[in-house]
Amino acid sequence: MSTQTKSRGDYWFSLLTQGGEERCGQCASVRVADGDLDGQAARFIAVVPDADNHYPRAARGEVGLLEGWTLAQVVSEAVAADQNQTQKRAIVAIIDVPSQAYGRREEAFGIHQALAGAAGAYAAARLAGHPVIGLIVGKAMSGAFLAHGYQANRLIAFNDDGVMIHAMGKASAARITLRSVEALEKLAASIPPMAYDIGHYRSLGLLDQLLDIRDPQRATQQELALVRQTLATAIADSRQQGCGLENRLGADNRRSSALVRERMRAEW
Amino acid sequence: MREDLSFIELSARERARHLLDDGSFRELLGPFERITSPWLEPQGIVTQADDGMVVAKGTLNGQPAVVAAVEGAFQGGSMGEVSGAKMAAALELAAEDNRNGIPTQAVLLLETGGVRLQEANLGLAAIADIHAAIADLRRYTPVVGIIAGTVGCFGGMSIAAGLCSYLIVTREARLGLNGPQVIEQEAGIDEYDSRDRPFIWSMTGGEVRYRSGFADVEVEDALHQVRAAMLDCLARGVPGQHRSERYDYYLPKLTQFDSRQQADAAVVAQLFTREDRA
Numbered sequence: 001m002s003t004q005t006k007s008r009g010d011y012w013f014s015l016l017t018q019g020g021e022e023r024c025g026q027c028a029s030v031r032v033a034d035g036d037l038d039g040q041a042a043r044f045i046a047v048v049p050d051a052d053n054h055y056p057r058a059a060r061g062e063v064g065l066l067e068g069w070t071l072a073q074v075v076s077e078a079v080a081a082d083q084n085q086t087q088k089r090a091i092v093a094i095i096d097v098p099s100q101a102y103g104r105r106e107e108a109f110g111i112h113q114a115l116a117g118a119a120g121a122y123a124a125a126r127l128a129g130h131p132v133i134g135l136i137v138g139k140a141m142s143g144a145f146l147a148h149g150y151q152a153n154r155l156i157a158f159n160d161d162g163v164m165i166h167a168m169g170k171a172s173a174a175r176i177t178l179r180s181v182e183a184l185e186k187l188a189a190s191i192p193p194m195a196y197d198i199g200h201y202r203s204l205g206l207l208d209q210l211l212d213i214r215d216p217q218r219a220t221q222q223e224l225a226l227v228r229q230t231l232a233t234a235i236a237d238s239r240q241q242g243c244g245l246e247n248r249l250g251a252d253n254r255r256s257s258a259l260v261r262e263r264m265r266a267e268w
Numbered sequence: 269m270r271e272d273l274s275f276i277e278l279s280a281r282e283r284a285r286h287l288l289d290d291g292s293f294r295e296l297l298g299p300f301e302r303i304t305s306p307w308l309e310p311q312g313i314v315t316q317a318d319d320g321m322v323v324a325k326g327t328l329n330g331q332p333a334v335v336a337a338v339e340g341a342f343q344g345g346s347m348g349e350v351s352g353a354k355m356a357a358a359l360e361l362a363a364e365d366n367r368n369g370i371p372t373q374a375v376l377l378l379e380t381g382g383v384r385l386q387e388a389n390l391g392l393a394a395i396a397d398i399h400a401a402i403a404d405l406r407r408y409t410p411v412v413g414i415i416a417g418t419v420g421c422f423g424g425m426s427i428a429a430g431l432c433s434y435l436i437v438t439r440e441a442r443l444g445l446n447g448p449q450v451i452e453q454e455a456g457i458d459e460y461d462s463r464d465r466p467f468i469w470s471m472t473g474g475e476v477r478y479r480s481g482f483a484d485v486e487v488e489d490a491l492h493q494v495r496a497a498m499l500d501c502l503a504r505g506v507p508g509q510h511r512s513e514r515y516d517y518y519l520p521k522l523t524q525f526d527s528r529q530q531a532d533a534a535v536v537a538q539l540f541t542r543e544d545r546a
Binding site for chain 2: 027054055056057065066069070072073076099100102103104105106107108109110111112113114115116117119120121123124126127142143145146147150151165166167168169171172173175176177187190191192193194195201204206244245248254256257259260261263264265267268
């Protein structure tokens with residue numbers, strides 16, 4: 001099932017939306033299609049590289065000004081379309097975002113606001129009863145992940161070296177914390193939230209599933225079926241459990257997050 | 269008399285106390301409870317007993333309210349697991365109050381560099397929870413964000429600011445997604461010179477953010493002005509459309525902009541004049 005695609009995100013978008021109806025007219029770096037999972041309607045959304053991006057700092061799959069606002073648009077559109085439906089369509093964010101866009105135009109024109117548009121739209125979809133699932137097939141970095149995926153009811157990731165979830169790339173994190181990259185890596189080995197590998201991330205309790213995919217750029221039919229089945233199950237679970245994010249709070253490595261809530265409630 | 273106090277010079281705790289109605293301030297998870305970050309000590313960093321986050325309940329104009337104030341002086345106001353969870357929990361409980369018929373209002377004081385890199389992924393997760401909680405709560409009551417200065421509001425917390433119903437800034441405030449150093453690191457000094465302060469101010473300073481519509485009110489650094497603006501925003505009620513929902517306004521402008529041009533203050537002013545907004 002190898003195809004010529006621009007990125008892992010683009011590849012998995014194409015695999016999962018075969019036969020679906022792709023939306024046109026928006027910026028080329030955001031792909032959107034309506035399809036189904038196990039007979040349930042789903043809108044699939046991916047941010048993909050676009051070498052000719054109108055804003056060059058977002059050419060490699062970064063979430064920039066147009067991407068943030070376009071995500072807001074295509075998610076809000078689904079919410080509006082399903083307003084009177086008893087069963088809201090699922091929204092599947094296919095996540096492979098190396099970072100937000102770093103640039104002067106981006107800051108000047110309010111990239112923070114564009115990303116707020118996206119995060120707010122995903123949150124609103126979840127609150128309106130749409131199961132929102134994040135499928136992490138590559139990088140899920142920082143502001144880009146906050147805009148595209150982190151508001152999901154459920155997060156599913158591939159168990160693969162190319163999958164990385166983090167607040168900042170190593171070089172920048174080292175510079176900002178006045179450490180060397182080597183020192184940073186050494187610390188990350190003993191401080192789970194600082195680690196760059198998916199195994200440590202899993203220990204934080206934020207993932208619903210970790211899937212073994214032998215080669216995420218060359219999936220077998222069985223692996224595609226596994227991903228589809230996992231998504232369908234996550235959608236069903238989300239419909240049952242309501243629209244909050246409490247399901248992320250159980251891990252021992254995140255026990256302070258639960259403790260703070262417990263004590264705050266007692267004192268409220 | 270509180271009229272002449274500088275707001276910026278106040279600590280987070282003092283800011284929260286002065287914003288709430290006189291005598292109504294009650295801190296939750298205060299410093300004596302010592303719920304501190306479990307991740308800093310193993311890295312040889314001295315913790316703070318409140319983890320740099322003050323959450324206080326009280327009243328605003330007699331109505332129930334919660335103020336969550338980031339202490340910019342501790343670790344650059346960065347969001348760790350505990351400090352982030354404190355703000356998220358306060359917002360979550362305020363939303364629950366509103367669902368139960370108690371109209372609890374919320375005010376966020378956002379002096380923060382964003383994620384605390386020493387707690388990286390747990391800071392990021394907490395910020396996602398804060399986004400979720402603002403999006404939930406703002407359906408019932410305005411969530412007012414205040415960026416006074418001088419730390420600024422950056423990273424994932426600038427997205428939180430972008431989700432607020434109303435945003436109040438001083439001229440000394442700064443608001444942007446990426447800190448100048450990180451942009452320079454990632455994009456080069458020609459794109460963004462982190463040491464050129466006037467230039468950075470002209471991109472992300474409170475005044476330009478107000479003029480270009482990314483903030484609703486600009487106030488002087490005076491407690492009574494900040495407080496009056498906050499009460500005014502709360503009195504306006506939930507806006508018909510939040511700024512973060514205005515893709516129909518922003519997308520055409522950004523798409524039509526000739527992006528071969530680099531941005532400067534004049535370009536920003538031209539693209540986002542206040543006059544053409546509803």
